[in-house]
Amino acid sequence: xxxxxxYETKGLNLVLKELSAFFTGIAKNNFxxxxxxxxxxxxxxxxxxxxxxxxxxxxVPPPSVVAETFWxxxxxxxxxxxxxxxxxxxxxxxxxxxxxxxxxxxxxxWNMFLRRHALPLFQILAPIPSPAWVPITIILLGIxxxxxxxxxxLGVFYPVLFDTYQGVKDTDPRYIASARVFGASELTLIKxxxxxxxxxFIVMGVKIGIALGLVMLIVSEMVGAHSGIxxxxxxxxxxxxxxxxxxxxxxxGFIGWFLIEVMKYIEIKLALWKVGR
Amino acid sequence: MKRLCFSxxxxxxxxxxxxxxxxxPGSGDDGVIRIGHTGTPHLAPLFVAVEQGIFEDNGLRVExxxxxxxxxxxxxxxxxxxxxxxxxxxxxxxxxxxxxxxGVKIAGTVNFDFGATLVVREDLNIRLGDLEGMTVAAxxxxxxLLSQFKHDAQRHGVxxxxxxxxxxxxxxxxxxxxxxxVDAILTxxxxxxxxQAEGHKILYQNWDVVxxxxxxxxxxxQVEYFMLVKDLEPRYVRGMDAALREASERPPEDSRNxxxxxxxxxxxxxxxxxVARYLVIGQxxxxxxxxxxxxxx
Amino acid sequence: xxxxxxxxxxFPVINPQGxxxxxxxxxxxxxxxxxxxxxxxxxxxxxGKSTFLExxxxxxxxxxxxxxxxxxxxxxxxPSTRKExxxxxxxxxxxxxxxxxxxxxxxxSDIAMIFQDYAVFPWMTALENxxxxxxxxxxxxxERSYLARKYLNLVGLSGAENKYPSQLSGGxxxxxxxxxxxxxxxxxxLMDEPxxxxxxxxxxxxxxxxxxxxxxxxxTIVFVTHDINEALYLADRxxxxxxxPGTVRNIIPVNLPRPRKRASREIGELRERIWQIYQxxxxxxxxxxxx
Ligand SMILES: Nc1ncnc2c1ncn2[C@@H]1O[C@H](COP(=O)(O)OP(=O)(O)OP(=O)(O)O)[C@@H](O)[C@H]1O
Ligand SMILES: [Mg+2]
Numbered sequence: 081x082x083x084x085x086x087y088e089t090k091g092l093n094l095v096l097k098e099l100s101a102f103f104t105g106i107a108k109n110n111f112x113x114x115x116x117x118x119x120x121x122x123x124x125x126x127x128x129x130x131x132x133x134x135x136x137x138x139x140v141p142p143p144s145v146v147a148e149t150f151w152x153x154x155x156x157x158x159x160x161x162x163x164x165x166x167x168x169x170x171x172x173x174x175x176x177x178x179x180x181x182x183x184x185x186x187x188x189x190w191n192m193f194l195r196r197h198a199l200p201l202f203q204i205l206a207p208i209p210s211p212a213w214v215p216i217t218i219i220l221l222g223i224x225x226x227x228x229x230x231x232x233x234l235g236v237f238y239p240v241l242f243d244t245y246q247g248v249k250d251t252d253p254r255y256i257a258s259a260r261v262f263g264a265s266e267l268t269l270i271k272x273x274x275x276x277x278x279x280x281f282i283v284m285g286v287k288i289g290i291a292l293g294l295v296m297l298i299v300s301e302m303v304g305a306h307s308g309i310x311x312x313x314x315x316x317x318x319x320x321x322x323x324x325x326x327x328x329x330x331x332x333g334f335i336g337w338f339l340i341e342v343m344k345y346i347e348i349k350l351a352l353w354k355v356g357r
Numbered sequence: 358m359k360r361l362c363f364s365x366x367x368x369x370x371x372x373x374x375x376x377x378x379x380x381x382p383g384s385g386d387d388g389v390i391r392i393g394h395t396g397t398p399h400l401a402p403l404f405v406a407v408e409q410g411i412f413e414d415n416g417l418r419v420e421x422x423x424x425x426x427x428x429x430x431x432x433x434x435x436x437x438x439x440x441x442x443x444x445x446x447x448x449x450x451x452x453x454x455x456x457x458x459x460g461v462k463i464a465g466t467v468n469f470d471f472g473a474t475l476v477v478r479e480d481l482n483i484r485l486g487d488l489e490g491m492t493v494a495a496x497x498x499x500x501x502l503l504s505q506f507k508h509d510a511q512r513h514g515v516x517x518x519x520x521x522x523x524x525x526x527x528x529x530x531x532x533x534x535x536x537x538x539v540d541a542i543l544t545x546x547x548x549x550x551x552x553q554a555e556g557h558k559i560l561y562q563n564w565d566v567v568x569x570x571x572x573x574x575x576x577x578x579q580v581e582y583f584m585l586v587k588d589l590e591p592r593y594v595r596g597m598d599a600a601l602r603e604a605s606e607r608p609p610e611d612s613r614n615x616x617x618x619x620x621x622x623x624x625x626x627x628x629x630x631x632v633a634r635y636l637v638i639g640q641x642x643x644x645x646x647x648x649x650x651x652x653x654x
Numbered sequence: 655x656x657x658x659x660x661x662x663x664x665f666p667v668i669n670p671q672g673x674x675x676x677x678x679x680x681x682x683x684x685x686x687x688x689x690x691x692x693x694x695x696x697x698x699x700x701x702g703k704s705t706f707l708e709x710x711x712x713x714x715x716x717x718x719x720x721x722x723x724x725x726x727x728x729x730x731x732x733p734s735t736r737k738e739x740x741x742x743x744x745x746x747x748x749x750x751x752x753x754x755x756x757x758x759x760x761x762x763s764d765i766a767m768i769f770q771d772y773a774v775f776p777w778m779t780a781l782e783n784x785x786x787x788x789x790x791x792x793x794x795x796x797e798r799s800y801l802a803r804k805y806l807n808l809v810g811l812s813g814a815e816n817k818y819p820s821q822l823s824g825g826x827x828x829x830x831x832x833x834x835x836x837x838x839x840x841x842x843x844l845m846d847e848p849x850x851x852x853x854x855x856x857x858x859x860x861x862x863x864x865x866x867x868x869x870x871x872x873x874t875i876v877f878v879t880h881d882i883n884e885a886l887y888l889a890d891r892x893x894x895x896x897x898x899p900g901t902v903r904n905i906i907p908v909n910l911p912r913p914r915k916r917a918s919r920e921i922g923e924l925r926e927r928i929w930q931i932y933q934x935x936x937x938x939x940x941x942x943x944x945x
Contacts, residue, residue: 116361120365
């Protein structure tokens, strides 16, 4: 990593540089020859089998049809709008979960007194599978943005909370002691020792949270929304549009994959010190 | 690069192989007709025919498969996992529109008397006169049910102009009532029957409505379910037709008992309602539906 | 000046059979270290050297006894009676007794510690590690960079400022720890086997550097080591700990002028003497002469 360069580039240049590094990183890590040796045959099989009538094409739309449908959704059915509203719900839930789970996790990891009070509660609540919350959420929050955001929040909250807690709790006592001899306050300890130490745990928690949050987003849109990609999915099912269902699924897969790639990039940026270990 | 070419070649070879293997005709069907349904009281003829052995009398062996929703039953029909499925008209049209090459045909209808019915939410303890100022869902502004209700309300001295009507499809009325978005729904009798089972109360009912208006033809409005078939031998289709018609002639009490047996729908709630009947597709309906109708070849 | 009075440390532990028992790591150790003195502590492994050092640094509370630094009590001893325990628990219900302050950094410029294994922060570069302590000491922002580089130069780390500890060798990491300790300009430096994980050659170099820093800056140093040679080469006095429970077995003054020669006859004799104390403690046999 060329640190000097990152220190010196600023503003738009920096943004452009980071973006290009991000995308070249994605390309390099994912689109390898090894990947294509697996991917291309799958596509060929998927295209050929329905076309030859081995599997019924009405039930298994080949990729060319899905691509066409995707384009149709994009141009005629406001796919961008649905993805946009879904992402809005998702990011609201994600943001609320992150800004609550990380501080709570840190406090529980840092302080025995707070841990004894709060941890058992979360440990009792966490095993409830998030989709089980759907009925009561609809009763309490009705149908709409608060309910969808809350359900996404539920999916993200616990993994982030417990990973943060674990990362803070497992901080090597030597690091804590070596900061304390120099007179570090507890606040400084949290900011400069616990948090950096827990960082990779937190990122891992957020990654799991993103996956679970997407699940909850789709669940919430399936039962209580009139827009969004999850709604489009059930609506497509209702209209016997299997090609649209597949297009929605692939869109969702792409969103999840992209968000995880972003998290990986953030992790490398934040935990530069782990690179090369 | 070499590896990529190799893997592509392998995929092509695999495709050919699978196509060959799949080309071998599978074992023939075992003569059992698999019927997809959703277990609603509106499929009374089906249950009666099973209960009273009418299918056997017509030389048919059937197997009922219950699905969570009619669209699931539709997919099962498309995928060939059932031979017959009962879908409501709106869903049937969607399916036939999207999969016109799949060979799905309409072979019969199940009808339920129309009947204008007003159902109020279970937590409201009101009379007709208290409806003024409340929110009531109706099918459409020009719905025949609505004009009938307004007419009858006038006679009871209720000013229907003071009622707050919202317009929505029949399918979405019950969820809206459950969610508390509306206080009452003005719906057809078949939906009222289901709403009553959820604990809601019927405040008004008029069986003298003649269905049909500009947007919804009379012969279609009465249809509760279509019987869809796919790749079913003509003799079986004719057998189904005969059996279900015969079942519709049995006394209503038999139907109610069969319904209770198959759907756990309480007997008490069925009292006061007619039962659903199977009908062959009439001439007008045949014209309306065109080549979606099963013709036997 | 450091004054440790009858320090005892007892660890309650659960043995593999699931029964509660305890380890007395340090038993009634008293030690006085004068200003500007270089004291080495040697002893067999597990005898409680690190524990003793951490008690002096205020990182562990002693079971009994007190440590005074310049007449100031470092930590109160742990409670012993039930009533005392209750009061103690209530008092430290929220914050542990070894925590400093909740919000404010309280620089203890009189004391610094270097740990047995590298306790420099792996998420900070060498420079940032020194920045960290400078910030705690409330050095104005403008001076930090200059000072940090100064201390890194002092320990011979110029050129490696922007490297992360994982990119440094073990010896260099320990130098970062040393720079970090020096940067707070402490009067006392407690060192716990700082050079144990470094090869012999590098260790000699580090010893030289440490001595010159000590001589030029006149710090008080308590230096724990396994290596009797290293102790004799560096220290004014060598404190020999007995095997567990650690007590002061003997205090051997090294009245040799500096610079010393590692291979000199006097050091050889002293080493022989400490070695025999070890031997006696381990086997009970008196080898040559009575101590
Ligand atoms: N937190 C603790 N709980 C229980 N026992 C402990 C604890 N810390 C240390 N001990 C025990 O106290 C004894 C002394 O430990 P200490 O680390 O002080 O030894 P040491 O002299 O520094 O050894 P070494 O030379 O190997 O570093 C050991 O037997 C150790 O097992
Ligand atoms: Mg030790």
